[in-house]
Amino acid sequence: MMDQEPIIALERVSKSFGQRGKAVRAAHDVSFALRPGRTVALVGESGSGKTTCARLVMREYQPDGGRILFCGRDLDSTGAVGLKEYRRAVQMIFQDPFSSLNPAHTVDFILRRPLALGQLHLKGRAVDDTIADLLRRVELDPGAVTRKHPHELSGGQRQRINIARTLAMGARVIVADEPTSMLDVSVRLGVLNLLNEMKRDLGVALLYITHDLATARYVADDILVMYAGQIVEWGDVHRVLADPRHPYTRLLLSAVPDPEVRFDNPGSRLDPRAVEAIRREARHLQDRVVEVGPNHFTRHAA
Numbered sequence: 001m002m003d004q005e006p007i008i009a010l011e012r013v014s015k016s017f018g019q020r021g022k023a024v025r026a027a028h029d030v031s032f033a034l035r036p037g038r039t040v041a042l043v044g045e046s047g048s049g050k051t052t053c054a055r056l057v058m059r060e061y062q063p064d065g066g067r068i069l070f071c072g073r074d075l076d077s078t079g080a081v082g083l084k085e086y087r088r089a090v091q092m093i094f095q096d097p098f099s100s101l102n103p104a105h106t107v108d109f110i111l112r113r114p115l116a117l118g119q120l121h122l123k124g125r126a127v128d129d130t131i132a133d134l135l136r137r138v139e140l141d142p143g144a145v146t147r148k149h150p151h152e153l154s155g156g157q158r159q160r161i162n163i164a165r166t167l168a169m170g171a172r173v174i175v176a177d178e179p180t181s182m183l184d185v186s187v188r189l190g191v192l193n194l195l196n197e198m199k200r201d202l203g204v205a206l207l208y209i210t211h212d213l214a215t216a217r218y219v220a221d222d223i224l225v226m227y228a229g230q231i232v233e234w235g236d237v238h239r240v241l242a243d244p245r246h247p248y249t250r251l252l253l254s255a256v257p258d259p260e261v262r263f264d265n266p267g268s269r270l271d272p273r274a275v276e277a278i279r280r281e282a283r284h285l286q287d288r289v290v291e292v293g294p295n296h297f298t299r300h301a302a
C-alpha cells in the first residue's frame with residue numbers, strides 16, 4: 001500500500017539556543033513526516049530535544065536551518081494565508097489539562113469560540129449541534145458538561161475537552177506532549193484510546209511526545225528516538241522496541257521500569273557504570289543514525 005502524502009514534513013531542521021560558543025543544539029538535522037491516520041512517537045530522556053521539536057512543528061520557534069513542508073509546500077513560501085491555514089490545521093494538547101483551559105469560561109464557550117473563528121458557515125442551532133457532536137465524540141455527555149467550568153471537571157474530562165477543542169479548530173495534525181502524564185492512572189488509557197480513534201476515524205496525524213515507551217508502543221505506528229538533539233533511530237514502533245539497534249534506544253528500554261527518572265540519576269536504579277558505558281557508546285554513534293523497518297521519513301542514514 002502506498003503511503004499517504006505527509007501533511008507536515010520536517011527536512012533537516014535545526015534549532016540552537018544561546019550564543020555562539022555556548023550554544024545548545026536543541027534540535028540538529030531533524031527530519032520526519034506526519035501522515036494522515038498515522039501516529040509518530042517522539043521519545044527520549046529529559047533534555048533530548050522533544051519539546052523543541054514540538055515547538056518547531058507548532059511554529060512557535062523558527063528553525064535556524066532546514067525547512068518545514070506543509071502539504072508539500074515550503075511553509076516559508078506560503079505567505080500569511082498559508083501560515084494561517086497551518087496554524088488552524090496544527091493543534092497542540094498539553095501535558096497539564098488544568099492550566100490549558102481558561103477557568104473563567106464554560107465548556108460551551110471553550111468550544112464555541114474556535115467554531116465561530118474557523119467554521120463561519122455554522123449558524124445558530126448548527127453550532128449547538130456541532131458542540132454536542134464534538135462532546136459525544138470525546139465520550140462526554142453534552143447535557144452534563146456543556147455549562148460547566150473547567151474546575152468542575154476531572155483531569156481526564158478536561159483533557160477530553162482539550163481534544164474536542166483541537167477538533168473544533170479543524171485540526172489535521174495534533175501534537176500531544178505527554179498528554180496523560182498528569183492524569184490519574186485509571187483514566188490514562190481512555191485518553192490514549194481517544195487519540196487512537198481520532199487517528200483512525202478522522203485521519204488525524206499525531207505527533208505523540210513522551211519518555212514512556214509503554215504508551216508509545218500503545219499509540220504509535222512509528223517511533224523516533226531522540227538523543228542530544230538528534231534522531232538516532234526510527235522505524236516501525238514494534239520493530240524498534242523489539243530489536244533496538246542504537247545503544248541509546250537500548251538504554252531507554254533498560255530504564256523502562258522508572259521512566260520518570262533520568263538515567264544518570266542515582267534513583268534510576270541502573271548500574272552507573274553500565275549507564276556510562278552505554279552513554280559512551282551512544283556518543284560515539286551519535287552521528288550514525290539507525291533506521292529500522294520501512295522508511296516513513298525523508299532522511300536517510302548517514
Ligand SMILES: Nc1ncnc2c1ncn2[C@@H]1O[C@H](COP(=O)(O)OP(=O)(O)OP(=O)(O)O)[C@@H](O)[C@H]1O
Pocket residue numbers: 017018024025026044045046047048049050051052053
Ligand atoms: N528556550 C530555550 N532557551 C535555552 N535553552 C533551551 C530552550 N529550550 C530548550 N533549551 C535547551 O535545549 C535542550 C532540549 O530541551 P527540550 O526542552 O527540547 O528537551 P525535552 O526532551 O523536551 O525535555 P523535557 O522532557 O524535560 O521537556 C535542553 O538542553 C534545554 O535546556
